[in-house]
Each structure stands twice: as C-alpha cells, then as structure tokens.
Amino acid sequence: MGSRGAWVAVAVLLGVLPLSFDSVLSLGILNQMLIAVLFALSYNTLLGQGGLLSFGHAVYFGLGGYVAAHAMRLGELGSLSLPLVLLPLAGATGGLLAALLLGSMSTRRGGTAFTMISLGLGELLAAAALILVAFFGGEAGISGDRTAGPALLGQSFASETAVYYHAAVWVFLGTLCLAAFRQTPAGRLAMAVRDNPLRAQCLGYSPARVRLICFLVAGTFAGMAGALFAIHNEIITSQALGTANAGQVLLMCFLGGTGYFLGPVLGAVLLTLCTALLSDYTTLSTLYLGLLFVGCVMFLPGGLSELLLQLHVRWRQRTLRTLARPLARCALPTAILLSCGVLLLELAAREGGILRVAALELPARSGWSWFGLAGAALVAAVLLRRELPALQQAWRAADAAYDRWSRP
Amino acid sequence: MSLLRLDRVSMQFGRTRVLQDVSLRVEAGECHAIIGPNGAGKSTLFHLISGLLTPASGRIEFAGEPIHGLPSEQIARRGIARSFQISQLFPRLSVAENLRCALLWPMGYGCSLRHLLGREKALNARVDALLEALGLQALREVPAGELAYAAQRALELGLAIAGDARLILLDEPVAGMSHSEAAAALALIRRVTAERALLLVEHDMSVVFELADRITVLAQGEVIATDTPARIRANPRVQEVYLGSTVAAEAGGPRDA
Numbered sequence: 001m002g003s004r005g006a007w008v009a010v011a012v013l014l015g016v017l018p019l020s021f022d023s024v025l026s027l028g029i030l031n032q033m034l035i036a037v038l039f040a041l042s043y044n045t046l047l048g049q050g051g052l053l054s055f056g057h058a059v060y061f062g063l064g065g066y067v068a069a070h071a072m073r074l075g076e077l078g079s080l081s082l083p084l085v086l087l088p089l090a091g092a093t094g095g096l097l098a099a100l101l102l103g104s105m106s107t108r109r110g111g112t113a114f115t116m117i118s119l120g121l122g123e124l125l126a127a128a129a130l131i132l133v134a135f136f137g138g139e140a141g142i143s144g145d146r147t148a149g150p151a152l153l154g155q156s157f158a159s160e161t162a163v164y165y166h167a168a169v170w171v172f173l174g175t176l177c178l179a180a181f182r183q184t185p186a187g188r189l190a191m192a193v194r195d196n197p198l199r200a201q202c203l204g205y206s207p208a209r210v211r212l213i214c215f216l217v218a219g220t221f222a223g224m225a226g227a228l229f230a231i232h233n234e235i236i237t238s239q240a241l242g243t244a245n246a247g248q249v250l251l252m253c254f255l256g257g258t259g260y261f262l263g264p265v266l267g268a269v270l271l272t273l274c275t276a277l278l279s280d281y282t283t284l285s286t287l288y289l290g291l292l293f294v295g296c297v298m299f300l301p302g303g304l305s306e307l308l309l310q311l312h313v314r315w316r317q318r319t320l321r322t323l324a325r326p327l328a329r330c331a332l333p334t335a336i337l338l339s340c341g342v343l344l345l346e347l348a349a350r351e352g353g354i355l356r357v358a359a360l361e362l363p364a365r366s367g368w369s370w371f372g373l374a375g376a377a378l379v380a381a382v383l384l385r386r387e388l389p390a391l392q393q394a395w396r397a398a399d400a401a402y403d404r405w406s407r408p
Numbered sequence: 409m410s411l412l413r414l415d416r417v418s419m420q421f422g423r424t425r426v427l428q429d430v431s432l433r434v435e436a437g438e439c440h441a442i443i444g445p446n447g448a449g450k451s452t453l454f455h456l457i458s459g460l461l462t463p464a465s466g467r468i469e470f471a472g473e474p475i476h477g478l479p480s481e482q483i484a485r486r487g488i489a490r491s492f493q494i495s496q497l498f499p500r501l502s503v504a505e506n507l508r509c510a511l512l513w514p515m516g517y518g519c520s521l522r523h524l525l526g527r528e529k530a531l532n533a534r535v536d537a538l539l540e541a542l543g544l545q546a547l548r549e550v551p552a553g554e555l556a557y558a559a560q561r562a563l564e565l566g567l568a569i570a571g572d573a574r575l576i577l578l579d580e581p582v583a584g585m586s587h588s589e590a591a592a593a594l595a596l597i598r599r600v601t602a603e604r605a606l607l608l609v610e611h612d613m614s615v616v617f618e619l620a621d622r623i624t625v626l627a628q629g630e631v632i633a634t635d636t637p638a639r640i641r642a643n644p645r646v647q648e649v650y651l652g653s654t655v656a657a658e659a660g661g662p663r664d665a
Contacts, residue, residue: 183526185512186519188501192509195498202458202496203567204484204513213519 007176014168018161027160028232033272034164034171035228040252040264041178042221047250048258049182050214051194052107053115055246056122057222062129062241063098064091064223065230066136072144072230084146084157088170088227095223099216107211110197114211122243129238141237144230157231167228174221179261181217190214251293257303266304284349288342319398326391333384340377347373409472411436411605412457412488412575417466417476419452419629426452428629429466434575439606441616444626445649450609451493453626454577457607458490459483470575485513489573493580493609495564499553503544506552507535507566514571541596542566558589565593575605582615594618617641625649 017030039061046052068091074080082090106117129136136142146163147156157163181187189210193200197207230236239245248271256267271289278285300307314320346355347364355362355369362369410433419427427449434440442450455461457468459480468476475483498506508525515531517523525531539545542562547555552563565581581597582590594615597606610616616623617637624634627649633640640646 180524181521183524184521185517185523185525186521188505188525189509189512189519191501191505192498195500196496198460199492199496199498199567200509201480202460202484202490203510203571204481205519206479206481210519213521 010175011172014172018164022161024160027164029272029276031160031164031167031232032276033269034167035225035232036249036252036268036272037265038171038174038228039222039225039249040256040268041175041261042218042225043249044253044258044261044264045178045181045190045214045218045221047253048260048263049187049194050190050211050218052110052211052214054118055115055243055250056118056120056125057218057249058241058243058245059102059122059125060095060098060219060222061226061229061245061249062125062236062238064095064226065236065240066142066226067091067094067223068227068230069142069144069236070135072146072148072234073142074144076145076148084231085166087231088224091227091230092220092224095226096216096220098223099219103212103215103219107215108208110193110207110211119243122241122246126238126242129241136238139237141235143235146231146234163232167232170224170228174224175265178217178221182261186210186213187217251289253303254293255296255303257305257307259302260305260309263303263305266308270304282346284345287345314398322398323391323394326387326394329387330384330391333380333387336380337377337384340373340380344370344373344377410434410469411471412607413467413469414453414457415467415469417453417456417463417468419449419456419461419464426629427456427463430626430629430631432624432631432634434605434607436574436605437603438621439601439608439619441608441610441620441623442626443610443613443616443623447628448626449629450626451579454490454579454607454609457483457577458488484573487572487574488577489568489571489575490577491564491568491579491581493583495560497552497555497560497563497567500551502549502551503555503559503563504535504539504548506563507538507570508532510567510570511535511538514573538566538570541600543592558585561585562589562593565596569597569600573604575607576601577607577609579609580611581608582610582612590615 018027021027021030039057042060043054043057046054046057068087071080071082071087071090072084075082102121106114106121130138147158157166182191189200189205190213193205193207193210200207200210226236226240229240252267252271253264254267255271256265257263274292275285275289278288282288296303311320314323343355343357343362347362347369350364352364355364362373412432412434414430414432416429416431417427418425418429430449430453432440432453442453444450452461456463456476459475459478459482463476466476467474470483470486470488473486475486475488498509501509508531511531511534512518512520515534517528517531536545539548542565544559544562544566547559552560555563561581561584565578568576568578578597582593585593590612598619606619608616608619620637622634623637623640625632625640625643625646632649633643633646635643
C-alpha cells in the first residue's frame, strides 16, 4: 500500500500531540476530537460509501456507550473485571448487535424509506432511554469509574493523558479498519449499490445484503466511538442516543465532505474545535453551527475536502495566482459582512446591557448600534456584489484550465 | 434440452396486456435475436427473464430449473447476465472499478470482507484484459458517469459479458454507436459469446442478420414466428406485421432465400 507512509505520519502525530497540548482542557478537546473522528468516519461509511442517509446513527454510538458504561459500573461493583482497554471492543460488539437487530429491518430498502426508518428508530430509542430505567438509567444516565477495572500494564487511566493515548490507539485502529473496508469487495459493492442498485442486482448481488453489511460495519465503529465517549466522560445519558447527536455527526460529514475518506475527519476536527471554543464566547454556538451547515450545503456541496482538493489542483497547475487578486478584493467586504451579521445576532440575543467587542461598545437598547451595524453590513454587501463576478469569472477560467489538464 | 425455455408466458400492467402466451427456446451456444416494432414487449421480455419483473402466468426455465419469481440476483448467479437499453452503470466509480464489481461474484469473492482488492492479482488481470477487449484502457480511471455515450455503451456491454454467464441478454447493444464502433462491438460480442448463448434485441437489421442463428418476431406481445434468418425474411406474415421493406433495405442485397 502506497499510503503506508501517511499512516505512520498520522500515528506519529497522534503520539506527539499531547506533548504540545498538555493541559487538561486541551487534552479533553483532543479526546473529543478523536471520538468525533471515529464517529464521523463510521457515519460516512453509511452516507458517503453506502449512499444511506441516516438520522439515527447516534443510536449505535449511544448503545455502545451504554455497554461500556455498564461494564465500568460493574467493574466498580466488583462483579465484572474487564480491563478498560477492552471496553471499546465491548462497545463495538454492542453497536454491532444493535445494528444487526435494527438494520435487518431498515436496510431492506435504500433511499427515503431507509432514512425515515432510521429517524423513527432514533426517536424510539431516545424515548425508550428515558422509560427503560433499568438499562438506560433514566435522566441520570449510567455512570462508572474508569479506574475501577483491573489495571493493564500498570495503567489505571486516572490521568487525562492516559485516556487520550488509549483513545488514540483505538481510533487509529478503527480508522485503519474503515479505510480497509473500502478496499474489500463488500466495501466496494456498497459504493456500487449506492450508485445503481438495479445494476448491482443484475450482476448477482443482493442490494439489501450489501446495505446490511455496510450498516453493520458503520454500527460497529459507532459503538466503539460511543464506548470511548463513555470512558472519557465516565457517564452516558440518553442525549448520546438522540437525534441532536445524530444531526451533529451529519453536520461533520457534510462540512468535511462525504466524497472523500478524509472529509469527515476534517469536519469532525473543525467542528469539535469550534464547539469547544465558541462556547466560551457566545451562547449562540448552535445557531452559528446551523448557519454553517446551511451555508455549506448551499455553497460547498462537496464540503471542505472538495474545496481543498480543487485549490490543491489549481496550485499544481499554477492557476491559483489568478485567483489571488479577486479573492483578496472579496476578503475585506466578506469579513465585514460576517462580523456585522454576528454582532447583530449577538445583540438580538441580549435583553439589554452593552455588547463589548475589543474597543467597540454597543448598547443593546440603542438604535445607533443596530442601524450602524446594519448600515455597515449593507455597504459591505454592496461592495461584495461588485467584486464577486470577477472572482466567479476567475474561478471558472481556472475550472476550464482544470478540465483541460485532467483530460489530456 | 434447451438452455432457456419460456412456456406460455404472459404479462400485464394493469389491464394492458404486454405479453400474451409467449413461448421461446434458446439453445446452448446459439445466438437468438428478438425483433419487433416498438412496444412489441421486447424489453418486458428481458425484464421477465432477468427477474426484474415476475410473469403474470407461464413458466420460465433456465437449464431445466424454473426461475420465474426468483429475485434478479439469484437469476444472475445461475448464469444469466444482461445489458440494458439505457446504460446502467455505476456513475461515480471508475471504468476499471465498474468492471471489477462485475467480476466479484463470478470470481467467487461475493461480499467478502477478507480480501483487499488491490492485492487480488487474478481479478485485476482480468479487469485489464476486459479493458483491453473493450478498448477502454485509456479511460480506466475515468468515472463512468463522465464517459461519452459510445464509451458508456462499451462499458455497459462489458458489464454484461464480464462474468461467466451461460446466457447473455443484450438489449440494443450497438444502438447509437458509429459504424466503426458498432463493428468493433459486434466483433467483440461474437468473440466473447462464441461458447455462450446470446439473446439479443436489436433494431439494426444488419446486425441481427449478421449475428443471429435464429430470430423470433414479436408483435403486440405475441410471437409471430421463430425461424432462421433466411426463412424469417421470406415469411409473408412477418413482412405483413413488421418488416415489410425494411429487411430487404437494411439487410442489403437481393434476398438469399
């Protein structure tokens, strides 16, 4: 495999990251990123590879987490002694079994039928989690102590660093498995069924069976990610199963791009970082993420990975320079427009008081701050409208060059 | 024993009768063409044989076993491959990947999780051989959805002939191709179906009369005649309902009855 070097580089990067980000806070964020990466990759196995849009993927994540949390709790009570390093496997098994049970119903049909069943099952499980207290622990969820299990290699997982390395190893292995799955006959047939189930059927493959295999793989690694989540937080609640969590992972995949294996990785890292950092500054982080999603679907249907790839290609054929000028001319109005929009939203979210940004003081009750911001936004929008055609033209010209280049 | 045998097969959509008591036999190794005017039920017949539709009544047997009512994938696994009138490819997969998918079942991989495709030398050698036979080597990494029409038709044909099917159904394999492309496709069809049975729907009469050992004429859902090309051309009833002057004109030259 020619990509062996890349995998080694990723492993080294995962190894050295905690050396430069060694505070408990940043280790926590790194941990969340790792978990999100595995979850998003498992989701993209369904969406990008199998063409199956699911609104209920959090179910397998959550159930994997509950299995791990129960194992931790039983370890605490002394009735089960499973080393912590094996809990992700328990979670993966949980995800696999749940996917087998629910997936055998939902994967018979693709398309809208699959999506609606996934939504129904997601809601069902989220509701059941609050009712079936014995397993799901009601609103309090299930909590456990990750240090309670038997130590392995003298490691008790009390420190955040140890938890990070544990997660890193499992996420690395999981990513390796999901990448390999794309190269197996079953993984390739999942793409074939995504593209044309009728043709796949006439070549001798049962689309339902191929979809089920794809679903099982996705469920397994979602379960593993859920177990890592439970280990990291030492608690899991019904929120992990819910459609909000399922929407989050959809957003990650869309933002990063579903067309490439690394797209969801990009989306998961960025979104985790944004969520973690934004919550310090604003109460509107979910609103911004929603706007980001809408913007992404409208303007970047291929996601960031597609954009990066196109920029890379233009870099290699040296047409990137032709884009630099129009891009620079658009940058300032875009920045003004976006910041004015953000400030307006922040003002709207306040009942009174003063919004302070750097040297700027904006009283929420004063008409001047509203009109000032709206006026600035309007001017920026007009400027942007004047500059955009040049950028679009340059982009199209580069596109034409790209087509000539890619098809000799 | 015939390889494929249709026995009084009927099909209707709602109250519209599309096929009425169609009986047909395809012998091992023969090339059997089905001709008929538009709406005669030719494509419906293909859908019935390949399991995309289930006949309202009648029997379809392949190699002595009934196959009507089986799902398509089961029928494909028994050894019936088909092409479509409107290309049915995997648009986001490359040309080579399309062919590889067509070979996975015949070569025994199925939905395996234990093999990595890049390492399967025999499989990839066969993909290369197919690409060469189809004249698609230069396009091997191009997504099928971005191919020009002729290349799409070539790949469609490739998907049908890739496996080891004993019977191949081709639905207008050379429609829309240029003269030279059609000639190359015909040569390829003849080569790969030398040992196999071929059931062909084609509007181009020169192709039909060149390839077919026997011809069945279908009109308004009924079989009018099944015979050798020479006798079909001479059959007055066939001329009356369908062929008329087209055969003489398109097959070229004086009748060799």
